[in-house]
Amino acid sequence: MVGVMIEYRIHGRGGQGSVAAAYLLAATAFHAGQMCQAFPAFGAERRGAPVTAFVRTDEAPIRLRAQVRTPHFLIVQDGTLLQDPSIVAGLRPGGGMVVNTTRPGDEVAAEFGCRALTIPATELAEEVIGRPIPNTALLAAFLSVTGLFEIASLSVALRDRFSGTTLERNLALVEKVAATIRPDAWKEPADA
Amino acid sequence: MLEAIEGSQAIARAVAMCRPDVVAAYPITPQTHIVEALSRLVAEGEMHTEFVSVESEFSAASVVLGAAATGARAYTATASQGVLLMAEVLFNISGMRVPLVMTVANRAVSAPLSIWNDHSDSMAVRDCGWIQLHCADNQEAVDTTIQAFRISQETELPVMVCMDGFVLTHTLEPIEMPDQTDIDGWLPPLEFDRRLDPSDPKSLGTLVSPDFFAEVRHSHHAAMIRALDVIETVDDDWHAMTGRRGGGLVEVAGDPEAKIGILAMGSTFGTLETGMEHAGAQAGRARLIKLRAFRPFPAAALRAACAGLEHLIVIDRAISPGLGGVVGTEVAAVLAGAPDAPRIHNHALGLGGRDIPETIYADLMTAVADPDGPAFSVFDADLTKLDPEDR
Numbered sequence: 169m170v171g172v173m174i175e176y177r178i179h180g181r182g183g184q185g186s187v188a189a190a191y192l193l194a195a196t197a198f199h200a201g202q203m204c205q206a207f208p209a210f211g212a213e214r215r216g217a218p219v220t221a222f223v224r225t226d227e228a229p230i231r232l233r234a235q236v237r238t239p240h241f242l243i244v245q246d247g248t249l250l251q252d253p254s255i256v257a258g259l260r261p262g263g264g265m266v267v268n269t270t271r272p273g274d275e276v277a278a279e280f281g282c283r284a285l286t287i288p289a290t291e292l293a294e295e296v297i298g299r300p301i302p303n304t305a306l307l308a309a310f311l312s313v314t315g316l317f318e319i320a321s322l323s324v325a326l327r328d329r330f331s332g333t334t335l336e337r338n339l340a341l342v343e344k345v346a347a348t349i350r351p352d353a354w355k356e357p358a359d360a
Numbered sequence: 361m362l363e364a365i366e367g368s369q370a371i372a373r374a375v376a377m378c379r380p381d382v383v384a385a386y387p388i389t390p391q392t393h394i395v396e397a398l399s400r401l402v403a404e405g406e407m408h409t410e411f412v413s414v415e416s417e418f419s420a421a422s423v424v425l426g427a428a429a430t431g432a433r434a435y436t437a438t439a440s441q442g443v444l445l446m447a448e449v450l451f452n453i454s455g456m457r458v459p460l461v462m463t464v465a466n467r468a469v470s471a472p473l474s475i476w477n478d479h480s481d482s483m484a485v486r487d488c489g490w491i492q493l494h495c496a497d498n499q500e501a502v503d504t505t506i507q508a509f510r511i512s513q514e515t516e517l518p519v520m521v522c523m524d525g526f527v528l529t530h531t532l533e534p535i536e537m538p539d540q541t542d543i544d545g546w547l548p549p550l551e552f553d554r555r556l557d558p559s560d561p562k563s564l565g566t567l568v569s570p571d572f573f574a575e576v577r578h579s580h581h582a583a584m585i586r587a588l589d590v591i592e593t594v595d596d597d598w599h600a601m602t603g604r605r606g607g608g609l610v611e612v613a614g615d616p617e618a619k620i621g622i623l624a625m626g627s628t629f630g631t632l633e634t635g636m637e638h639a640g641a642q643a644g645r646a647r648l649i650k651l652r653a654f655r656p657f658p659a660a661a662l663r664a665a666c667a668g669l670e671h672l673i674v675i676d677r678a679i680s681p682g683l684g685g686v687v688g689t690e691v692a693a694v695l696a697g698a699p700d701a702p703r704i705h706n707h708a709l710g711l712g713g714r715d716i717p718e719t720i721y722a723d724l725m726t727a728v729a730d731p732d733g734p735a736f737s738v739f740d741a742d743l744t745k746l747d748p749e750d751r
Contacts, residue, residue: 191366191532198364198534207531210475229534231497231630233527234717325364 173226174316175236179255180245180303183215188329189243189303190221195325196307197225200317205230218249225316243310244268245289245302256280264354266310268302273355283354285313287345296341297334308342312349319346361539366532367498367523368393371437371463374505376407377543378461381432384412384423389475390525391439391465417442421449428458428518429564431555433509435460439525440467443481447488450518454489454580456564459512459552462490463505465525466626466677468712476713477525479626479677482654483686489580491519491587492655494625496607498528498535500652503606506543507594513550514594515587522654524627524677526713538602546601584656591653607652609661614648620728621666621702623649623691624675628709628716635721643722646673651687659694666695669702671728676708684708684736707739714740 176193180186187208194206202225209220222236238258247269249255256265264283267276268290277284287309289302297304304326311319319342326338363370371394375383383402385395401407410427414420417438424434438446443464453460464482468474482492491511495501501523508519523529556564568576592608599605614622614636622632629650636645649665649672651658666672672695676685683689688706695701705728710716720740727733743751 187530194532195364203534204364205531205533207526210526210530232634232718233524233531233627233631235715237717 171227173224173228173230174241175239176223176225176241176243177236177239178221178223178243178245179249180219180221181215181249182217182219184219184245185301185303186219186221186245189245189307190223192303192307192322192325192329193223193243193310194225195328196311196317196322199321199324202227202317203229209235239263241265241310241314243306245306247271250276250279253280256282264314266306266313268306277355277357281357283356285309285349285354287349292341292345296344297337304338304341305345308345309349312346312351313353315351362534362536364532365535365537366393366530367501367528367535368465368530369397370498370502370535370537371505371523371529372397372401373537374502375435375461376401377538377540378435378506378509378547379433380409380435382410382412382424382427382434383436384414384420384427384434385436385438386414386417386420386442388417388439388442390467390477390529391437391442391463393529394437394463394465417445418449421446421453424460424462425449425453425456425458428453428460428552429456429556431550431552431557433460433513433550435462437463437465439465440469440475440481443485444469447485450485450488450490452565453518455576457516457554457580457583458518458564459516459550460518461505461508461512462518462520464520464522465529466522467525474712477527477677478711478713479522480679480711482520482522483678483680485520486655486686489517489584490655491515491517491584491591491653492522493519493591493607493652494522494654495528495652496627496629496650498523498531498533499604500607501528502535502537503598503602503604504652506538506547507598507606510547511587511590511594513548513552514590515583516552516554517583517587522626527627536602536604542601546597588653588656588658588661591656607650609653609658610665611650611652612647612665613650615645616647618645618647619668619670620644620673620725621647621649621669621671622673622675622721622724623651623666623687625651625654625687626677628675628677631716631718632721635718638718639722639725643725646721646725654687657690657694662691662694663698666691666698666702668700671705672702673705673707673724673728676706677710679708679711679738688736704735705733706736708737709739711738716740
C-alpha cells in the first residue's frame with residue numbers, strides 16, 4: 169500500500185485513550201518516514217460515551233481535513249461498540265478491523281463480513297500496565313497484523329509521549345502482543 | 361525540526377519561543393489545550409512568564425491590555441463565547457493601539473450551543489479594530505503566531521490569529537518547529553514608546569470629545585491600511601529565514617488560467633485542494649484563493665487574485681442572518697468596480713462543525729454552472745429537516 173493515502177478510524181469510549189491511540193498511530197507512521205494526520209471527532213466529552221478518532225498516513229503531505237468516511241482499517245477499543253452494526257460503515261473492501269474483545273476473531277469477521285483480528289486488550293493492559301487502557305495493545309496488534317509500520321516506530325512514538333514506569337510497562341505490553349500476533353493473522357469472513 | 365505534534369501544543373511552544381512577559385487566559389473548548397500547554401511549560405520551568413489565571417475571558421483580555429500598556433509582550437487565547445465576553449475589551453485594546461497577540465480557536469457561538477468549528481466568533485468581532493489573520497494548516501498557524509508578535513509591535517495594533525477549532529487545534533500533523541535561537545534573532549524586543557511609565561505619566565483610553573473622536577478613528581483605519589504592507593514584509597522576512605511563507609495577504613493555488621475561482625479562509629482550503637485533485641476532469645480545475653488577512657481587508661491583492669475570473673465562489677464559515685455571508689459580501693464590494701468583475705456565488709458551509717467532505721469541491725463546481733443558482737446559500741444545509749415555511 170506504499171504510495172497511497174491510508175485512512176483509519178478508531179472507535180472507543182471516553183477514557184480508553186482513543187484520541188491518544190490516533191495520535192500514537194500517526195506518530196508511528198511519522199517515525200517510519202510517512203506524513204500523517206490524526207484528529208478526534210469529539211462529541212459529549214465524558215467517560216464512557218462513544219468517541220471516534222481519525223488517522224491518515226501518506227507519502228505526501230495530507231491537505232484533506234474531512235472526517236474519514238471510507239477507512240481502510242478500523243480499530244475498535246471496546247467490544248460493546250460492536251452492538252452498533254454501523255461501526256463498519258464505509259470500511260473499504262479488503263479492509264480489516266482490529267477489535268478489543270474476548271470474542272473469537274472468526275465470529276466477528278463473519279458478523280461484519282470483513283477481515284478481523286480480536287485480542288483481549290483490556291485484560292492484557294490490566295496484566296502488564298495495571299490499568300484497563302487497551303490502546304497500546306491494540307496498536308501493537310494492528311501493526312503486527314498489517315505490517316504497515318515497524319513496531320520499533322511505535323516504541324519511538326511511545327517514548328515521545330510517556331516516561332518512567334508508564335513507558336516501560338507500555339513497551340513491555342507492545343513487545344508481548346507483537347510476539348503473539350503473526351503478520352496477516354486476520355480471520356477472513358469466509359472462515360466462518 | 362519536523363515533528364508530529366498536535367496543533368495546540370505547537371502553538372503553545374511557538375508562543376513560548378516569542379518569550380511573552382505576560383500570559384492571561386481562561387480555558388474554553390477548543391482553545392483549552394493551548395493554555396494548558398502554556399501553563400505546563402511555565403510550571404516545568406521551560407517558559408518564564410507571568411502566567412495569570414483569571415476567572416473569565418473579560419479578565420483575561422483586561423489583564424493583557426494592562427500588561428501591554430506598560431510595554432510588556434502579552435498573549436492570550438480564547439474561542440466562541442470567550443471572544444464575545446472579551447468583546448468590550450477587544451475594542452479598548454485596539455482603540456488604545458497597544459500591541460498584543462491573541463489566538464482564536466474558531467468555534468460557533470450559542471444558541472444553540474455548539475462546541476464545534478465555524479467562524480462566527482471572530483466574525484462577530486470583525487469591526488473591533490484588530491488585525492485578523494486566518495490559518496489554513498498548523499504550519500501556517502505556528503508561523504503566523506510568531507509573525508503576529510512582530511506585526512503587532514511594528515504596527516502597534518493587536519493581532520488575532522484565527523485557527524479552526526478542533527480541525528486544527530486538535531489535529532496532530534508534521535510541523536516544522538522553529539529554533540529558539542532563530543526566533544530570538546528574528547523577533548526584536550518589544551519597545552512600546554507610549555507605554556505607561558510612572559516616571560513619565562500619561563493616560564490611555566481617556567474621554568475624547570467630538571472634536572477628536574473622528575480623527576482617532578481615521579488614524580486607526582489608516583494604521584490598519586498601512587498594516588497591509590507590514591503583514592507582507594514580515595512574511596517575506598520570515599520566508600527569508602525559514603524558506604516558508606505564512607500566507608501573505610492572499611495566496612493563489614490551483615489553475616491560474618481557470619475562469620472559476622473558489623475563495624476560502626482557514627482549513628477548508630486544504631480540503632478544496634484535495635477535492636480538486638480527486639474530482640477528475642468533469643468537475644474542472646479552479647483557481648483557489650486563500651484569504652489570510654481578513655482585517656485589514658486586502659482589496660488590491662484580492663482584485664489581482666481574482667483578475668480574469670468569470671465566476672467566484674466565496675465560502676463563508678459563518679452567517680450574518682438577514683444578509684448572508686460577510687466574506688462574500690465584502691469580496692463582492694471590493695471587486696464591484698473592477699472591469700469584468702466575476703459573478704459572486706456566496707455559500708456558507710461547515711457551520712457548527714458540520715464536516716466538509718472533499719466532494720464539496722465537485723458540488724460547488726456543479727452549483728456554479730447553474731445560471732439560476734442563488735447569490736447566497738447555506739450550501740450544506742439539508743432543508744428537508746426543516747418545516748416547509750423555513751426552507
